[in-house]
Amino acid sequence: MxxxxxxxxxxxxxxxxxxxxxxxxxxxxxxxxxxxxxxxxxxxxxxxxxxxxxxxxxxxxxxxxxxxxxxxxxxxxxxxxxxxxxxxxxxxxxxxxxxxxxxxxxxxxxxxxxxxxxxxxxxxxxxxxxxxxLNQPQGRVFQRSCAASLGDAACRVDLNTPAFRHETSAYAVKRNRVFWTDPLPQAERWFEKGRLTVLSGAATGLSGLIKANRIDGARHLIELWQPLGADVAAGDLIRLEAGCDKRMATCQAKFDNLLNFRGFPDIPGEDWLVSTPRRAGSNDGGSLR
Missing domain, CATH: 2.30.110 (Pnp Oxidase; Chain A)
Structure with missing residues (x-):
């Protein structure tokens, strides 16, 4: 029935x-x-x-x-x-x-x-x-910077490679927002605009966007934009993923992924829309200013 x-x-x-x-x-x-x-x-x-x-x-x-x-x-x-x-x-x-x-x-x-x-x-x-x-914005945005998200189907960067992902223990934690780790193999600022994910402890599974990544004395400092919603203790395992600032130069130099760049770096700026021809001088197709 x-x-x-x-x-x-x-x-x-x-x-x-x-x-x-x-x-x-x-x-x-x-x-x-x-x-x-x-x-x-x-x-x-x-x-x-x-x-x-x-x-x-x-x-x-x-x-x-x-x-x-x-x-x-x-x-x-x-x-x-x-x-x-x-x-x-x-x-x-x-x-x-x-x-x-x-x-x-x-x-x-x-x-x-x-x-x-x-x-x-x-x-x-x-x-x-x-x-x-269906309430989410659809379609492609034409802009100078890349419109893809790092690691998605349009970007195609493999974030599972050791160069773009690193797991380490938190040496010290402040307000669930600032983390200190042992020295990392990646350069300073490598993980800025990336993601931190907690892999052990009370905050397991929680993640946050990385605001800053710099060397602080003998250790690396990782600062999030917002504190995590659960306590992270010293010694908890964390995973760091590389960040991208959406620029073409970064796509080429950091990720060697220029063929998949989803931005338009040569698109004219807003000042081009209000430019007018000059009466004097030569108009050879160059800049109007």
């Missing part, structure tokens, strides 16, 4: 279940039933205090929205994980399930977590449908 056939009987045993898959691969299951449910290899727990409001769905390309409400617990969703950003853009799936036979179910919503708000022990998470991706 399908779920729709079960609903047609008039006497139903249905509940709601949803799964949250974080960026670090951790999947959590929740249900508003009074007992745990299991399907698709996920255990949906009944004692988490999580519930969802009505889903707003429509035809066309408008974004489906809903909201999940719950309480912070040490065994499920914790305040520390929310502050650390582990639930940012996490994937969410929502089913209507026959709890007497979990094979009878229907997927009603699929999307991601948007804004999360906390009020004491309670939290509210905005859930955004798949059409949210």
């Amino acid at each position: 399908t779920l729709f056939a079960h609903l047609a009987t008039g006497t139903t045993t249905t509940c709601r279940a949803w799964a949250v898959t974080r960026g670090d691969g951790v999947t959590l299951g929740f249900t508003d039933h009074d007992r745990d449910l299991t399907f698709d290899g996920i255990t949906f727990r009944a004692d988490t205090g999580l519930s969802a409001q009505a889903i707003e769905q429509s035809t066309g390309l408008s974004v489906d929205n809903t909201e999940a409400i719950g309480t912070l617990t040490d065994t499920a969703i914790t305040e520390a994980d929310i502050i650390a950003g582990r639930y940012d853009r996490a994937e969410v799936r929502f089913w209507i399930v026959n709890w007497a036979d979990t094979s009878e179910r229907a997927l009603r919503f699929r999307g991601s977590i948007g804004e999360m708000r906390r009020n004491g022990p309670e939290f509210r998470a905005e859930l955004r449908g798949l059409a949210e991706a």
